[in-house]
Amino acid sequence: MGKVAVIIPAAGRGRRARQSGAEAKQFRPLAGGASALARVIRLFRSHPAVSRIVVAAHPDDVTRIEGMIDGKGCEAQVVHGGETRQQSICNALQALDAASHDRVLVHDAARPFASVQLVDRAIASLETYEAAVPAIALTDTIVELAPDDARGPTLDRDRLRAVQTPQAFRTRPLQQAHEAAVATARDDFTDDGALMAWHGHVVGLFEGDSGNVKLTTAQDMRDAEQRLWAQQFLACPDVRTGTGFDVHACVDGDHVVLGGIAIPHTDGLSGHSDADVVLHALTDAILGALADGDIGAHFPPSDMRWKGQDSALFLQDAVSRVAARGGLISHLDCTIMCEAPKVGPHRDAMRRRIAEIAGLPLDRVAVKATTTERLGFTGRGEGIAAMATATLRLPFTSDTAN
């Protein structure tokens, strides 16, 4: 048998799942981790039978998806998607040589929960069929709508199935079916199984997976987040708390950088980097929870590379150390101590920026502020201080147990 290729349609705009200001659903980080598309790419990249991946992308997303498929693993390519899912797959099929890849799986970028076992079943189905789709039985009572949208006839659910992806095909017959659809201007197929059946092929069914949901609505996105957080939390039972504290002196200037946000002010803050006490305290809090030194140990002030540096780099480094240990950050909290500038008007911008750097949902990032009642160096306006707490969860390791 020849090799297996995979087509990932990822050119949709995710309109039904769109929250205001949010990017398309397949690119949103899920539970502070990889996006749906990244998870799907990872699944197929690491599957031993798959040797080529073609991702159909909206023209605006080609470069970013090229960045996601970069690196080791099987051969991968991004092509322009079309106006509909069917057109996106048709475009991707043109990038496949049926002589070298005689089998192809088609899997939605919007189904991040597909398992290796499901992919194995899809590939195995091609020993029996030239087209096959995963299907699950329905558990709700299913009715047709009456003309007035009231309840119509009840359907026999034992004769109905919900169809998912990955769908499996012999490559050339799928290409021919798509060519025939283009020739007859049919562009209304919601899946390739339907298109193959229309073209006269028997389409087999294999066992789907009720967990393999398609992220379609905003509620689906919330459910997926919860499910992934729960999975990660269970895998990381070792709860750690770290604290951080930082001070920078006020100097001549016209703004300070706090929580990644430049705030106009009557002074500046002196420092080797951008002197962002908030990001520094948070970085130290994370390093503290990891028992992995402190910001000065990793980014010495004597090193000219960090001069004037955006402190996001330091926080990103600490966050990646958590990921490298297989852990996750469950909460970041910071208190800024200063008489001025007023933090309140900038609090949400700071939270958004910290959440963005740390890859966390907004409700897992807190920024608070207090004056020190004109007492001490912060009270006299000689400097600004910040203290932070990071709550992390790590997997238990043999080191942890010792």
Ligand SMILES: Nc1ccn([C@@H]2O[C@H](COP(=O)(O)OP(=O)(O)OP(=O)(O)O)[C@@H](O)[C@H]2O)c(=O)n1
């Ligand atoms: N022109 C299109 C439309 C959809 N898709 C992809 O097909 C899969 C299933 O489509 P759907 O869930 O409907 O995604 P969207 O089209 O993005 O969603 P919506 O209809 O809500 O805009 C998704 O991975 C989507 O990116 C595609 O490649 N090209």
Ligand SMILES: C[C@](O)(CO)[C@H](O)COP(=O)(O)O
């Ligand atoms: C292909 C599919 O996921 C199978 O269930 C589904 O048909 C896609 O439908 P959508 O309207 O493009 O979301």
